[in-house]
Amino acid sequence: MRQCDVIVVGAGPAGMAAAATAADAGLQVALLDEQPRAGGQIYRDVDRVAALRGGILGKDYTEGRALTAAIRRDGIEHLDGAVVWAIEDGFCVSYTRAGQAAQVSAPKVILATGALERPMPLPGWTLPGVMTAGAGQILLKQSGLLARRAVLVGTGPLLYLIAAQMVRAGTPPVALVETQTRADLMRANRHLGGALRGWPYLAKGLAMLAELMRARVPRYTGATTIAIAGDGRAEAVTFRSGGKPRTVACDTVFLHHGVVPNTQAARSVGVPHRWDAAQHCFNPVVDAWGGTAVAGVFLAGDGAGIGGAKVAETAGRIAALKVAEELGRLSADERDRRAAPLNRLRSRQTAIRPFLDAAYPPFAEALAPADATLVCRCEEVTAGEIRGYAKLGCIGPNQTKAFGRAGMGPCQGRYCGLTVTALLAEATGQTPDQTGYYRIRPPLKPVTLGELAAMDDGARDAAE
Amino acid sequence: MKTASPFLELEAAPARATVWFDGEPLDLPQGANLAAALLAAGVAVFRHTPASGAPRGPFCLMGACFDCLVEIDGVVRQACMLEVEDGLRVTRPHEAEDSGAPV
Secondary structure (H helix, E strand, O other), rough: OOEOOEEEEEEOHHHHHHHHHHHOOOEEEEEEEEOOOOOOOOOOHHHHHHHHHHHOHHHHHOHHHHHHHHOOOOEEEEEEEEEEEEOOOOOEEEEOOOOEEEEEEOOEEEOOOOEOOOOOOOOOOOOOOEEEEEHHHHHHHOOOEEEEOOOEEEEHHHHHHHHHHHHOOOOOOOOOOOOEEEEHHHHHHHHHHHHHOOHHHHHHHHHHHHHHHHOOOOEEEOOOEEEEEEEOOOEEEEEEOOOOOEEEOOOEEEOOOOEOOOOOOHOOOOOOEEEEOOOOOEEEEEOOEEEEEOOOOEEHHHHHHOOOOOHHHHHHHHHHHHHHOOOOOHHHHHHHHHHHHHHHHHHOOOOHHHHHHHHHHOOOHHHHOOOOOEEEEEOOOEHHHHHHHHOOOOOOOHHHHHHHHOOOOOOOOOOHHHHHHHHHHHHHHOOOOHHOOOOOOOOOOEEEEEEEHHHOOHHHHHHH | OOOOOOOEOOOOOOEEEEEEOOEEEEEEEEEEEEEHHHHHEOOOOOOEEOOOOEEOOOOOOOOOOOOEEEOOOOEEEHHHHHHHOOEEEEOOOOOOOOOOOOO
């Protein structure tokens, strides 16, 4: 089995920054990432794409090239296209790459697994043509694809960013169906003082809204009773806004009401998680360095709590400094000296969050969906069925699996876990922390017998 | 089910590849993300669910949702995690009529 000093999982901003900082400190780094090219989702395929459509995607995207450049160096082995499926004590990380299973070991692991879209279960959300807003971004970034007739549904700055990029590319969205209300914005204003410390973010947001107004993209706010209609695929979005029922015809729907940490890998190694009421999700419990209750396991980036790309990059560097110190490559004084400006930077970068969390809260109808709405996409379990299991005495998500297979399909609960916890908590009167979450076990991603059989000989000898 | 594409391609990739989807040849950009390329070619339904037979297509495009599952060489895989290669034969999972594989 290959040995190194630290294994970094995920080559987004946090993972790339962590790998570069660790290598700077003289550590041997294995950087594992599922995608064929570095960047994560935010800078997806940036090295190839920046020259093709950097104008549409903007500087916030193209500047990711600084990070991808920083990982092309001695001391970093970038294992691209590596799908991690197990992280075991010690640490031994198992992954599949090019049809072959393999393992790498190191005394430290930094998990930089990023975010997932917050599940947005609405009637019709499983129809072909309905995707996450993140999927829309990925299509544009990596493949240069734009939806000709798209409706953007939900809330938050990402919705405006996508709409603005579509306008720049000459295919504006048919409409924005936004769920936040004027009251949300009023509540958010008390966080404006803090947000002003992050004024470049606010300025960017206002510029994007102005771009949408100039392009005359219809915006419906305070939307309720949202559903996607269609026979075998998405054909329209129906909703109420301004006191009237409305229907907007389309063939693509992009859903978004925030992102949440992708906690699968951290949960699989036993990192404790706690409910975050402000962000309506579970966050892993981490210290200021990204350290966890599991010695040697560090978390950085959105996977440790949503902060966005800039915060992720900073957190990646901070975690790597701590790892370098623990491995004896930096003195504690040197670690602290290098971390001090990063901590000040992170404080400025996170100043906008309370404002955003208050101004663009998750859509209430999707947090507690109507009985007939599917919540588990894989096994096709409805909200009403989950509520029914609670009436039968089911108190936690792991029991729910036995009642009706929710969370047992191929996505392993990634897109129903938070909803199932919320529905059970609502039905039993317990808190989300008391209700808990699915127990996540390896394999984190499917691995075939053929891939296992092709595992390199060193590992097979060790297992025998 | 292949319809006129609901997606606009910003630039046409010069190198093309022939990929078979559900027995039909498609002209796709060589090396492109397979799920994106199939969407651009007008493929909307990638699979039918085992539970109810409902149609599904790509949802997250980042390897997390498993809604873009397709079958290639008898293995069910995520189309969004694959790249277009010339001669690829793709079918909806467990729907290949002539696969000859035991069910």
